[in-house]
Amino acid sequence: MSPKALDHDSINENVKRAQYAVRGELYLRASELQKEGKKIIFTNVGNPQALGQRPLTFPRQVIALCQAPFLLDDPNVGLIFPADAIARAKHYLSLTSGAGLGAYSDSRGIPGVRKEVAEFIQRRDGYPTDPELIYLTDGASKGILVPVPQYPLYSAAISLYGGSFVPYYLEETANWGLDINNLRQSVAQARSKGITARAMVIINPGNPTGQCLSEANLKEIIRFCHQENLVLLGDEVYQQNIYQDERPFLSSRKVLMDMGQPISKELQLISFHTVSKGYWGECGQRGGYFEMTNIPPETVDEIYKVASISLSPNIAGQIFVGLMVSPPRPGDISYEGFVRESKGILESLRRRAQLMTDGFNSCRNVVCNFTEGAMYSFPQIRLPPKAIEAAKRAGKVPDVFYCLKLLEATGISTVPGSGFGQKEGVFHMRTTILPAEEEMPEIMGSFKKFNDEFMEQYDDHRGYSRM
């Protein structure tokens, strides 16, 4: 009998080829260990509330009231909900024409929320934007030159759809900046293989690399995309997560608009944002949006059609987006509490970014750039030749070998750098900076103990010059 339709031999090769390291071998092994009762510190996914971050109170109050609109008629509701949360819940329910959270919205999202997003972008960038070009999504994971190291969602999705992934390498020694000559070479190399590059992804602030791109660098990238006829995909989901004052977040759209015509009217740009990251960390709510700039109306219609096949993003996630882009204002009952909670989270993340960078840099054969933004640390692990040989004998990629040993020894679940891509012969791992601040010294201590013992075991004390 021939193989059945869903036997492994029959399924699409693109599916088999797709790799997604964030939830790959390391994650599966960590889940097994957890089942066996071992304490696991999950630093593999940027999932703040799984690591103890408390949700912001005000948006949760608003959503709870939207979920249970009958509470709005309860005479006791004022005893447990503040008046501004009640008013805001009524506002969002009215934007759904009274249908509430239980009805599909338009596939592009609730028009009133899309309008709030447009107002937010205008406040942020100083340029008007059109709500018709803003689509709400279930998180930002739906959305192709791709930076390396990069977030492997991009490579996995490209592989799944049978596309070609054209890597460009970020410069570790230049704090993960983007070298435009390297970019040119990547596109030329792809072209020589018959691949037409169609899109370029930038992740700013960077995942896994944590850098904030400078205005000059963003301008170079925009000019490059314009010359090469590439659509620029701006993954800007970490725009609230900035841990230094020298280089604030600049949106690709603002930089593009600042450059003026003709380029500001020509470059095709799609920008992404989400409630999963930032100090909100509402990963499980699946709320996000993308904004289209200079995309022709017929293509916008096609994107609308494809979006409509999934009917609509979840409504609570849409309202979270609304709340993120229009948080409580000075004078509102909830304003001070909201600011206190938000600041508390951001300032603690800033301290953790520093603790982690310093911790890694104190370890033997480990060097690490400072996390300027986003929520990751991406230290380089200089693996000794003996460790690389041991990995080969075990049938593992060297950094996978290292990360698995780290997991078994300490319960720290990370993602090997090979899952993100790295220059040949250089090894990294990615951790989030999300473990609770009070646990950080213990975690970094436990890492240092493991790493230094590992290096002691495998290092024959020859020097390394490679960076």
Place this chain on the structure above:
Amino acid sequence: MSPKALDHDSINENVKRAQYAVRGELYLRASELQKEGKKIIFTNVGNPQALGQRPLTFPRQVIALCQAPFLLDDPNVGLIFPADAIARAKHYLSLTSGAGLGAYSDSRGIPGVRKEVAEFIQRRDGYPTDPELIYLTDGASKGILVPVPQYPLYSAAISLYGGSFVPYYLEETANWGLDINNLRQSVAQARSKGITARAMVIINPGNPTGQCLSEANLKEIIRFCHQENLVLLGDEVYQQNIYQDERPFLSSRKVLMDMGQPISKELQLISFHTVSKGYWGECGQRGGYFEMTNIPPETVDEIYKVASISLSPNIAGQIFVGLMVSPPRPGDISYEGFVRESKGILESLRRRAQLMTDGFNSCRNVVCNFTEGAMYSFPQIRLPPKAIEAAKRAGKVPDVFYCLKLLEATGISTVPGSGFGQKEGVFHMRTTILPAEEEMPEIMGSFKKFNDEFMEQYDDHRGYSRM
């Protein structure tokens, strides 16, 4: 300059080819009319709460508490939430290991909720099932012989991914039953064109056709898929929506298991369910699951990998699934209210199904099967030749022409039968049975007035024999 990456000429032909009638031309025109201030009755999408259905109280109480877990510590919480809702919220929060609704879950969904789904399936079908083979999803729209008339999500998604759609026709005169000979012909015809059929979709209860498949028919289908090496996709999202007592819902899985070995161990089956339909009607929450039967473990792993690219379904939707499969039990504080609300909705839907069928059958040149289940009515509109000619002159498919006229005249937004597929020369439209019961007489009156005037205008009183 060559066209840019996202110019319409550059985008994937599969994208352009995908058609999705439920949100197509009719829906867009209805949205325009609504903006102009016209009252629109949206019967084009099965979206109960958009048409005034109130959400069930108990699940909304539980989710509101999960969204705002700090309320659980509030001394006044008992004034507005019943004790069993509080207990249940604590239960689901504990299933997330305390991370709550703000953290990604495992990409397959929360293990504890998947266990509750497995228990539900076992109670329903009488056979054990494995939670590891149940994946939670954002609604059931993610998930390929396809029934005609069919729900166009299938044709659109197949087209998008470059697949081939092999239609099989349901028998309108046999109350939309499935004729196995017709099915054989469809597969043979596809094969002669070089197309290998890989999967067959059944929608039971039917969308748009409203029939409940009999046990005998389901057995034939299962045997057919087994012989032809097809995976069976059982879209069973309307399993709670049954409006007659002769033919209760039978799951494909139960029928398969009843057939015994070897077929019960061999047929590859994937079954879908959701909180969007049934008496819950929680479309906007995006909660659902699929269950895999006889799918090899390596393929399950691939499906897990692909699911992990989207990180995780929204957590509130997952908890809605848990609540749907384990609703309040006799003795619980909320039990009687929950049963009263559920019964109220289902009994009203049953009356509306009857009102609508009778209403359509009282109209000139309209014939309509009774809606046995699901939430749609799919009357055949016998368009006179003069109407067909008028449609051609207007550049419209005849049933699109009819439905647009209906929309302009009455505000009733339907979907033309051509969006679902129909035998050549035969025309239908789909409406939901969801408008509020008290508005139904007026809506059907308004429809009858439009239809009978339309027929008066175009009908030259020649007879029709076609059905």
